[in-house]
Amino acid sequence: MTQRFSKMHGIGNDFVVVDGRAAPLALDAATIRAMADRRTGIGFDQLLSIEPPRDPSCAFYYGIWNADGSPSGQCGNGARCVAAWLHRAGALAVGALVRLESPSGPVAVRLEEGGEVTVDMGEPVFDPARVPFIAEAQAEVYAIEVDGHPLQIGAVSMGNPHAVVEVPSADAPALATLGPALTAHARFPQGANAGFVELLARDHLRLRVHERGAGWTLACGTGACAAMAVLRRRDAVDERVRVDLPGGTLEIRWPGAGQTLWMRGPAAFVFEGEWLG
Numbered sequence: 001m002t003q004r005f006s007k008m009h010g011i012g013n014d015f016v017v018v019d020g021r022a023a024p025l026a027l028d029a030a031t032i033r034a035m036a037d038r039r040t041g042i043g044f045d046q047l048l049s050i051e052p053p054r055d056p057s058c059a060f061y062y063g064i065w066n067a068d069g070s071p072s073g074q075c076g077n078g079a080r081c082v083a084a085w086l087h088r089a090g091a092l093a094v095g096a097l098v099r100l101e102s103p104s105g106p107v108a109v110r111l112e113e114g115g116e117v118t119v120d121m122g123e124p125v126f127d128p129a130r131v132p133f134i135a136e137a138q139a140e141v142y143a144i145e146v147d148g149h150p151l152q153i154g155a156v157s158m159g160n161p162h163a164v165v166e167v168p169s170a171d172a173p174a175l176a177t178l179g180p181a182l183t184a185h186a187r188f189p190q191g192a193n194a195g196f197v198e199l200l201a202r203d204h205l206r207l208r209v210h211e212r213g214a215g216w217t218l219a220c221g222t223g224a225c226a227a228m229a230v231l232r233r234r235d236a237v238d239e240r241v242r243v244d245l246p247g248g249t250l251e252i253r254w255p256g257a258g259q260t261l262w263m264r265g266p267a268a269f270v271f272e273g274e275w276l277g
């Protein structure tokens, strides 16, 4: 089987992007894992397939699979790469706000002059049943025990499940084991992307994310949105924040409840190739 692809990244969160507009992608989980292997495959955190929309109000659909072959509902850095890919394919004009359909519903993307992409990521969802997160009632923080450590976490969906923990340092060595343990915690029945956020100022965060299905990544767009959502809900941050991740910086804006959340950042092409697996 051969499959043409573009290799892209959004501040180091890397992707294989395939053109499924004529024939939607039909790869099994084992093939995706083989493609994701960083020694014997192409290597990526997520695979994105751009396809015709199911929802007629959207211009295109993008499917998302993690490096371990599991599907996801949303990918923030991926949405920016999809916008840049569509522009290169002549299907998205600079400055136009275009609705795209993700597995968890629509987002709107705009390619800015200069190449950055702004994305309307929708409204954060805190209802535990919709994250999903097991809790008796909705709360701003939940006390849970992770790997023997008592933690206070926020739980939110940005179209995919996130746990957000405020930490004194996003470089703390203990995160190496806490990340995988929180991702797999039993109170997240579908797993979670585990974000560890350091509050530097009301407009400046540092974040590391252990992603469900991909492990530690250099950046997680929905993770940055989730950190903003959880901290803004507690009035710990302003309406606009800069989020520094190991691979670069994202700008996030969220006025608050009842409003959609916006993310802005770059999207880069690396190379084009053909998978011969």
Ligand SMILES: N[C@@H](CCC[C@H](N)C(=O)O)C(=O)O
Pocket: 013, 045, 046, 066, 071, 072, 073, 074, 075, 076, 077, 078, 160, 161, 193, 211, 212, 213, 214, 217, 219, 220, 221, 222, 223
């Ligand atoms: N890297 C992403 C999130 C990708 C999906 C995630 N690992 C999941 O399983 O939900 C981003 O930039 O948001």
